[in-house]
Amino acid sequence: MAYLLKKYKDEVIPAMVKNFGYKSPMAVPKIRKVVVNTGFGRQIAGKSGEEQRKFQNAVLEDLNLVCGQKAILKMAKKSIASFKTRRGQAIGAAVTLRKKRMYDFLERLIQITLPRSRDFQGIDQKGFDKRGNLTIGIKEHIVFSEVLTEKAKNIFGLEITITTNARNKEEGVALLKLMGLPIK
Numbered sequence: 001m002a003y004l005l006k007k008y009k010d011e012v013i014p015a016m017v018k019n020f021g022y023k024s025p026m027a028v029p030k031i032r033k034v035v036v037n038t039g040f041g042r043q044i045a046g047k048s049g050e051e052q053r054k055f056q057n058a059v060l061e062d063l064n065l066v067c068g069q070k071a072i073l074k075m076a077k078k079s080i081a082s083f084k085t086r087r088g089q090a091i092g093a094a095v096t097l098r099k100k101r102m103y104d105f106l107e108r109l110i111q112i113t114l115p116r117s118r119d120f121q122g123i124d125q126k127g128f129d130k131r132g133n134l135t136i137g138i139k140e141h142i143v144f145s146e147v148l149t150e151k152a153k154n155i156f157g158l159e160i161t162i163t164t165n166a167r168n169k170e171e172g173v174a175l176l177k178l179m180g181l182p183i184k
Contacts, residue, residue, distance in 0.1 A: 029165050
């Protein structure tokens with residue numbers, strides 16, 4: 001069993017029941033999924049088809065390493081001339097993590113990646129929405145230990161969204177703080 005899942009069952013549920021007065025442990029919010037995505041439309045704009053494919057493959061390989069799951073390409077829904085994108089052109093990649101892989105990824109994020117990132121002071125509460133979901137932006141994907149800095153051809157940013165089933169922002173913040181995320 002993943003360390004975070006065990007921590008959730010043993011420590012977080014009793015603390016949340018005590019703090020928020022839930023009548024049942026089943027009413028305590030959970031982390032539903034983690035979505036890791038990146039957009040690279042700007043980097044491939046104006047490049048030839050072969051250069052675009054090379055860049056996409058490099059991004060997909062690095063995202064696969066970071067998440068431990070195959071990433072999928074996201075396509076443009078419509079053409080936008082000012083962004084030099086065409087309908088159906090690959091402009092990003094995403095991975096949706098659930099269950100064991102989600103907890104494994106969160107453990108690595110909390111214990112290894114965030115402390116490794118430069119000038120990290122904690123996650124700002126502005127990243128939470130009104131439903132208790134958290135979105136974190138990481139400027140360089142090479143802060144993940146799985147990616148070898150020497151082999152990384154392109155450096156790109158990631159957006160990590162942690163989706164909970166909390167009813168409001170306060171419950172979501174409390175849940176993720178108890179799970180160990182360094183929130184200011």
